[in-house]
Amino acid sequence: MSLHWALICHGLITLTIVVSFLCGQWPIFQGTPISSIHRFLTFGAYQYFLRFIGAVFGDRGTNLILSVEYYCCDRPNPILQLIYLAIIGTTYYIIVKTSFSYIPGYYLSEVHRYASFLAVAVGILLFLVTSFSDPGTVKADNVSRYLSAYPYDNIIYTEKECPTCKIPKPARSKHCSLCNRCVARFDHHCGWMNNCIGERNTRYFLAFLLWHFLLCIYGTIAIGLVLAGRLKELQIVHVLTVYYRVDNSLRSLAPYVVQWLLDAHNTQILLMVFMGVVSLLLAGFFAYHANLCLTNTTTNETFKWQDYISWQKKLIEARASTAALKANIAGMTTEGKPRESKCKSFFRQSLLQDTEAIVKKNVYDKGFFHNLYEVVFPVSTRASFLHTKSKSG
Template sequence: MGVQWVLVCHGLATLVVVVSFLCGQWPIFRGTPIQSLHYFLTFGAYDYFLRCVGYVFGNKGTNFVYSVEHACCDRPNPVLQILYLGIIGGVYYSIVTSSFSYIPGYYLSEVHIYTSFLAVGVGILLFVLTSFSDPGTVTPENVSEFLSAYPYDYIIYSEKECSTCKFLKPARSKHCSICNRCVARFDHHCGWMNNCIGEKNTRYFMAFLLWHFLLCIYGTIAIGLVLAGRLKELRIVYILTVYYGIDDSIRSLAPHVVQTFKWQDYISWQRKLNEAKASAAALKASINGLNSEPKPAESKWRAFFRRSPLQDAEVVAKRNVYDKGFFHNVWEIILPLSTRRSFFRAKLKSS
């Protein structure tokens, strides 16, 4: 049973790391180990690494690390692209070698072998489209059309010349220091794609993220059904229920399965759970009996989801001219302005 516990611990550790990395800066985690782990993952670990390198190898070692960082993060390079393909290929290979021998199974048909290959193929296709498509490069030849498509609001964006390209920067554009080009409706430079994400390829990037999210869900469910099918085919539940002399059901079998792991831990957990319920009931009764007591401090969860007082304040800023509503904004991602007929008509007029 040691392997199962290793997998459970690995899953919990992965969950903690992911939550800490993505959400550790949220107010709800302020002053908690999650915030500390977030700081360590995003800054502390690299800082400690640099200190260790400097202590062992001196300034030459530190400068070498900085040069590698500059080459990998501040210049176009395919390192993360190769890493992505390696991760996708390695994971899919491990699934093929470990799970495909059980397909078709009790819950999965043979078609899932082909749909899984198709799903991974579509993900790689979206990756290629995002990586090698034009993000919406602004040039002296098309800058006037982008200026017409994205007017200035004179709040966030106003007339300003790009110091590198030497022409007026259209609103919502930015000069990418890594790619050394101005990009219309610039979002960010993605190292995984080795490309900027801008007006023309945001649709591919969003499709890539959505598809991989669905791919993870599909893979999780499929592997779960493979495991469930093996339990069914080997009649594990039936054998255990006969062994323990109980009803043929997962619910009645659960306490005995836990006992298989460690009965004393299960009993201790049940005792602590009952004590916690009793304490909560006593605390609730005492609070109800002390109406004159001051209101308890608001929990972090309630504070996080509470309506912001700024939402009730008087609106003093002008309307955001770039916020055209949810559906129009999504449609602008799917069909960028530079691909529409109006953009080409403006181009013809300017020429």
């Protein structure tokens, strides 16, 4: 029984650490232990480690750690790519070793031996395509076409030159400091792909997230059906109700069935928990990026809009404070002048709020179907884009 509790505690601790590391910065977790664990994992633990290295090995040890950090965090490297391949390869290997001996089974046919391999192979293929595809690099020979394809909105994008590439920066593009290139319709730099996600490979990135979400769901359900088949084939419920006189109800049978599963198939249970948690995280990431694509926004632009709206709010508040101050001064200097009515004051406040709403308008959002079409068929892959190239040449 102690082994069962150890496995349960191990699963809960693993789940807490994974959720804290990946989601601890979310607003919903602010002020909770999840947020504190996230700060410790992402900042505090590393700082304590640096202090320990400095105390034991001196500046030479600290400089060595900082150089490793620079390579891992500030330069393109395949570390996370190798970790991804290790995770998916190890997980599939454990599934094969622990579950394939029960396939075909009571609920699963032999086709799942080959379907699972095909599903993993497609996932790895999408990973490779996303990792090594061109995200939409802006160069001197195509910058004029990107300038035509993505006009400036003069709100968050204005005409300027990239100080590194020394070429005009099309709207929605960004210079990636890790890849050292300008990327059209830049979304973010993905460490797992060791590549930028931009105009040409956003579609592959979304397909990667969706496919791996479905892959985790498929794996979880398949293992669940394997375990359900084992319960049926070994007649565990029949043995419990007939020989051990356990009441034939879900409440009475559940503890014994769970105990048997943890004892006989604890590896499969841990795999199901792992894939279930990963599927939830992938579902969140996919939903977030799908919503961005359907509104024709990028991750980079969400931060730009937040900064711009914050600046606009401060500007509006400053103007309102200035106007109120002028009104007070005018009221003190002008005797007998009636004060501004509450209705007029409310109307002016509403007008300011309407002004704030106007500046939030995304001029690149041209409707659901157009936005989806732009992601699936990027601008630079269309005949009109190539035709502009021949004309400009």
